[in-house]
Amino acid sequence: MPSTSNKPAFDQQNKAWLNIGMALTTDASTQPLTLPEKLCLALTAIGLLILGFAGFGLVTGISNLIFALGSLMIGGIGFAFFYYKQRNLSGKHPHNGLIFASLTARGAAAWITAVLLTFFYVLLYWYPQYLGLAANKQLPNTGLIGFFDPLSLTLKKQPASQWFVYGTLYTLAIFIMGVKFILKYQHNRYQIIRTISVMFFQTGFAFLLPEVLQRLQQPYFDFKNIWPLNYYFFFDWHIDQLISSGKLGVFMLGWGVFSIIVLTPVLTYFFGKRWYCSWVCGCGGLAETAGDPFRHLSNKKLNAWRLERWLIHGVLIFVFIMTAMVLYTRFTGQATLWFLNSHKLSSWYGFFIGAAFSGVIGVGFYPLLGSRVWCRFGCPMAAILGILQKYFSRFRITTNGGQCISCGNCSTYCEMGIDVRAYAQRGQDVVRAACVGCGICAAVCPRGVLKLENGKKITNNKAIIHVRRDEVDILFPEKEDRK
Numbered sequence: 001m002p003s004t005s006n007k008p009a010f011d012q013q014n015k016a017w018l019n020i021g022m023a024l025t026t027d028a029s030t031q032p033l034t035l036p037e038k039l040c041l042a043l044t045a046i047g048l049l050i051l052g053f054a055g056f057g058l059v060t061g062i063s064n065l066i067f068a069l070g071s072l073m074i075g076g077i078g079f080a081f082f083y084y085k086q087r088n089l090s091g092k093h094p095h096n097g098l099i100f101a102s103l104t105a106r107g108a109a110a111w112i113t114a115v116l117l118t119f120f121y122v123l124l125y126w127y128p129q130y131l132g133l134a135a136n137k138q139l140p141n142t143g144l145i146g147f148f149d150p151l152s153l154t155l156k157k158q159p160a161s162q163w164f165v166y167g168t169l170y171t172l173a174i175f176i177m178g179v180k181f182i183l184k185y186q187h188n189r190y191q192i193i194r195t196i197s198v199m200f201f202q203t204g205f206a207f208l209l210p211e212v213l214q215r216l217q218q219p220y221f222d223f224k225n226i227w228p229l230n231y232y233f234f235f236d237w238h239i240d241q242l243i244s245s246g247k248l249g250v251f252m253l254g255w256g257v258f259s260i261i262v263l264t265p266v267l268t269y270f271f272g273k274r275w276y277c278s279w280v281c282g283c284g285g286l287a288e289t290a291g292d293p294f295r296h297l298s299n300k301k302l303n304a305w306r307l308e309r310w311l312i313h314g315v316l317i318f319v320f321i322m323t324a325m326v327l328y329t330r331f332t333g334q335a336t337l338w339f340l341n342s343h344k345l346s347s348w349y350g351f352f353i354g355a356a357f358s359g360v361i362g363v364g365f366y367p368l369l370g371s372r373v374w375c376r377f378g379c380p381m382a383a384i385l386g387i388l389q390k391y392f393s394r395f396r397i398t399t400n401g402g403q404c405i406s407c408g409n410c411s412t413y414c415e416m417g418i419d420v421r422a423y424a425q426r427g428q429d430v431v432r433a434a435c436v437g438c439g440i441c442a443a444v445c446p447r448g449v450l451k452l453e454n455g456k457k458i459t460n461n462k463a464i465i466h467v468r469r470d471e472v473d474i475l476f477p478e479k480e481d482r483k
């Protein structure tokens with residue numbers, strides 16, 4: 001029986017930590033890094049250093065760029081290979097030492113990383129000139145952005161922008177950390193397939209295809225970036241740009257509308273929100289791969305759940321009003337209706353939600369607040385998918401309560417802060433708007449209690465959970481209530 005003492009003790013004989021509490025079965029034993037692992041880490045550090053030097057204009061040239069990106073890729077993937085494959089840690093100890101490491105336990109390393117990431121995002125969104133962006137197109141880029149010019153010129157015959165640099169690094173992060181994730185969960189088919197899926201959609205649809213479209217003088221378009229996540233889809237300049245681009249542009253416009261009114265509800269009905277949040281979306285892709293070491297940091301408190309419901313639905317209402325006003329302005333020529341102004345609303349949304357929330361807080365705070373802060377508290381697309389999932393979807397996580405040993409692994413590693421254990425202990429299906437269907441709760445369950453299913457629709461799931469002031473009431477639908 002695990003102790004409830006807060007102070008862990010180290011068992012020298014078995015090289016394992018004891019008394020780590022009810023919530024975790026993680027083995028926190030520390031093993032020294034092997035030589036190949038150290039070499040791979042050194043290679044990764046060299047890649048990062050070169051990018052850092054490039055930021056100050058000290059390194060330039062395509063060969064150095066290839067060397068830097070290659071070092072990151074080989075070093076990162078190599079480390080994961082030796083760590084998870086050679087040590088055979090996969091499955092056995094997938095979260096080894098997580099709650100004791102400074103980076104993943106809100107220690108000094110986590111704070112330093114969060115500050116650096118936040119600083120980078122602030123420069124990216126509001127001060128790209130400090131990353132080397134030229135003041136106008138006649139001048140050459142310098143610094144980090146100039147370092148990526150050769151790659152950008154090769155791909156789309158245009159100099160790099162801050163978004164090209166960001167897109168390249170973002171895709172690289174999903175790719176490297178995606179391979180690491182696959183090695184970590186190599187015994188879990190669901191995790192392998194959905195990770196390959198997010199890597200494919202990020203590399204093909206979010207990065208390469210839009211760049212190639214620009215090379216062909218077509219509008220930049222990410223086919224999987226659906227309104228309202230793509231909040232500017234109905235903006236005047238965007239609609240005009242698509243319409244003026246001929247048949248392909250009109251097709252893109254049609255595809256965007258089709259994705260909103262047909263694709264989203266139909267796929268969510270059959271598969272839940274996971275089809276988007278855990279298989280397709282770039283934000284989810286980064287959260288699931290690069291953000292994986294931080295998933296346990298999600299706040300599981302009832303107040304966090306309450307805040308989540310207010311915030312995410314608040315953003316959803318904001319995006320609806322803003323979009324309605326933008327369309328109103330387009331069709332009437334009037335920017336103001338009552339006290340609402342479409343220009344102000346869209347610039348506020350872009351600043352507070354599109355940049356500050358989704359970028360700076362959403363990714364910059366990974367090491368402090370967990371990997372799905374944006375998806376859980378802010379994303380309006382997740383809000384719509386969540387409502388559909390809760391009331392109109394066949395997706396649910398079934399639980400075999402008799403097998404549950406209440407270890408709490410599922411709740412600990414739920415990145416959306418869902419107390420899965422509470423459902424498992426009651427043998428009750430998890431039908432939650434927030435659940436992104438990542439399947440990690442099922443992957444870390446030592447008893448095989450949890451199963452992600454697209455079964456028959458539960459028609460009375462509205463009555464399952466009541467959030468009250470100080471407690472959550474959970475009701476029990478009878479089998480015959482399910483149709």
Ligand code: SF4
Binds near residue numbers: 420434436
């Ligand atoms: S409940 Fe399970 S599948 Fe849903 S978000 Fe949490 S860990 Fe992922």
Ligand code: SF4
Binds near residue numbers: 404409449
């Ligand atoms: S469902 Fe599995 S992981 Fe969750 S508390 Fe029960 S045994 Fe542990």
